[in-house]
Amino acid sequence: MKIAIASGKGGTGKTTLSVNLASLLSELYTDKNIVLVDLDVEEPNSALFLQQSILKEEIKYRNIPKWDETNCIHCGKCKEVCNFNAIAQLPKLVFIFNELCHSCYACSELCPTQSLPMKPMRMGTLQMSVISENFYFIEGKLDIGQESAVPLISQTKKFVKDNFPDKSIILYDSPPGTSCPVIEAVKDSDFVILITEPTPFGLHDLKLAIATMQAMKQIFGVVINRAGIGNNEVEKYCSENKIQILGKIPNMREIAELYSKGKLIYHEISQVENELIQIFENTKSLLEHR
Amino acid sequence: MKEIVIISGKGGTGKTSITAALAVLAGKNAVIADCDVDAADMHLLLSPDFAYKEDFYSGKIALINQAKCIECGKCNSVCRFNAISVINNNYTINEINCEGCGYCAKICPANAIEMKDNLTGKLYISNTRLDNTLVHAELNVGAENSGKLVTKVRKEALRIAKETKKDYIIIDGTPGIGCPVIASITGANYIIVVTEPSVSGFHDMKRVFELIERFKLKSACVINKADINQDIVCEIKNFLVLHNVQLIAELPYDEVFVKSIIEGKTVVENDEKCKIKASLETFWEFIQNINK
Known part of the structure; x- marks a missing residue:
């Protein structure tokens, strides 16, 4: 089962939801592997809340063309086929702007003299660690200065797919927003939990996230965090649009303080533990009745 | 300033x-x-009063002309973004996955793929x-x-x-x-x-x-x-x-x-x-x- 939290x-x-839910599930379902995957590769934070032993660390690369001048006939085909302006051509020189390249391979494969072989370029790291006997944690981390998160998110997901059987419970901690990194993180998950705050900012951005999930035809539900702080508009919106609220995490200064120290919240506040169980039960039942 | x-x-x-x-x-x-x-x-x-509104286009997106498509599958084989699949016997572009590189359009032997401008958002200027x-x-x-x-x-x-x-x-x-x-x-x-x-x-x-x-x-x-x-x-x-x-x-x-x-x-x-x-x-x- 793959659940994305976005x-x-x-x-x-x-x-907060990802690490607490993953940790709780690992205690409740001791016969299953729980795999928490931090896909917020620009700013990965889940690791700060977990005591982990690192099992494996890999440098991740993506392929970009590298000019080999030996056989280049300066025909200009590479520049012509690149839709991203990632190739500049001077009379005796071909120059690649690595950051603009989308790794589509068009220039490389359409070059008549094979002068642009695809070569790996470092973009970040991937780390796998173990938290407890049945609880694993995978983190993708983008190198600073790298612009595109999508290829690293995609490779991190592939790593999880290759290393863990389908019957594991996999949680994706996704990046914020509604654009390409989120799409990459959420796609092919069985269920998406959208977490929001009961404020006008929260509602406005929740609507955008819902539109994104609907465009992707994803099954989803909503969790309200800091419940009680704002107004009832998020609940009203969800009930009017028949969107299930999976659970609510209350607004408590104590939670903010525990979070700030990097502590798990459900260990200290039983109300939060109950809500997390409810959120998971509601998720399972929505998945069964789809 | x-x-x-x-x-x-x-x-x-x-x-x-x-x-x-x-x-x-x-x-x-x-x-x-x-x-x-x-x-x-x-x-x-x-x-804001949303006094001025403008469509914002950025990049391209592929569109397959089904009438011209000969179903050779070449487009699918070169796409690195998993954006082309066969739906109801037609090669179809997944607009969310398509990055607009245009590789498919360039190699299509039947010229059945067009790269159209991609409307990516709206810009507003307001008082x-x-x-x-x-x-x-x-x-x-x-x-x-x-x-x-x-x-x-x-x-x-x-x-x-x-x-x-x-x-x-x-x-x-x-x-x-x-x-x-x-x-x-x-x-x-x-x-x-x-x-x-x-x-x-x-x-x-x-x-x-x-x-x-x-x-x-x-x-x-x-x-x-x-x-x-x-x-x-x-x-x-x-x-x-x-x-x-x-x-x-x-x-x-x-x-x-x-x-x-x-x-x-x-x-x-x-x-x-x-x-x-x-x-x-x-x-x-x-x-x-x-x-x-």
Whole structure:
């Protein structure tokens, strides 16, 4: 089972929900592997809440063309086929702007003299660690200065697919927003939990996130974090649009303080543990009745 | 004229609330730009009139002409983005996955694939209730946030600021460290990082300052929710000293931020205790002075 935890707005509690839910599930389902995957590769934070032993660390690359001048006939085909302006051609020189390249291979494969072989370029790291006997944690981390998160998210997901059987419970901690990194993180998951705050900012961005999930034909439900702080508009919107609220995490200063120290919240506050169980039960029942 | 960009690394640290407060303090003397095109929220506090609206096209997207398609499958075999699949016996483009590289169109032996312009969002220019101009944008669902729409928002704000002779452009940035952030900060005059004293707030802040140092930009820091964790506040302060970055405000954890958002106001218009207001006024003075 693959569950993505996402939100339109940043800072609504994606990581809090991901780490607490994953940890709780690992205690409740001792016969299953729980795999938490941090796909917020620009700013991965889940690791800060977990005591982990690192099992494996890999440098991740993506392929980009590298000019080999030996046989180049300066025909200009590479520049012509590149839709991203990633290739500049001077009379005796071909120059690749690595950051603009989308790794589509068109220039490389359409070059009549094979002068642009695809070569690996470092973009970040991937780490696998073990938290407890049945609880694993995978983190993708983008190198600073790298612009595109999507290829690293995609490779991190592939690593998980190759290393863990389908019967594991896999949680994706996704990046914020509604654009390409989120799409990459959420696609092919069985269920998406959208977490929001009951404020006008939260509602506005929740609507964008819902539109994104609908465009992707994803099954989803909503969790309200910091419940009680704002107004009832998020609940009203969900009930009017028949969107299930999976659970609510209350607004408590104690939660903010535990979070700030990097502590798991459900260990200290039993109300949160009950809500997490409810969120998972509701998720399972929505998945069974789809 | 100076461009001031407010970013945070981590989301939800109070970036937009603080930017909107600066918009109030700067008043008529600023153009406001919301570069968080992925989830633009500032307009909710500034009552814009959406006076001008423009479609924003960026890049291309593939379209298969079924009448011409000979079903050879070559397009599918070259696509690196898993954007072409067979649905009801027709080769079909998945518009969310298509990155617009055009490789399929170039090799299609039947010329059945056309690359059409991709509508990725909308740009708005508005007069606000503060009697200044707001430039903001909305990215379409699932569109690529390559930073081009961010750049467009900044360019429009710059043009308006020049034409109307304003001293400041105040820019709300995006969370993260990737292309939209890089597009928001490159070439700006001053970067303000709003952080919070949590393990994640501090972690993300360090990554953002590394990015700022790489671009050799001038910067300062604001700690929001400063009373949540004194230990991390100390760590943040040590970090700032080591990196020679000035701390210009420490704001307490206060639900007046949320209360203001609900009332559609900014925190400086709604702070009964005046403490936050006073800190933000000092902050704004600081910004005015760095420009002298």
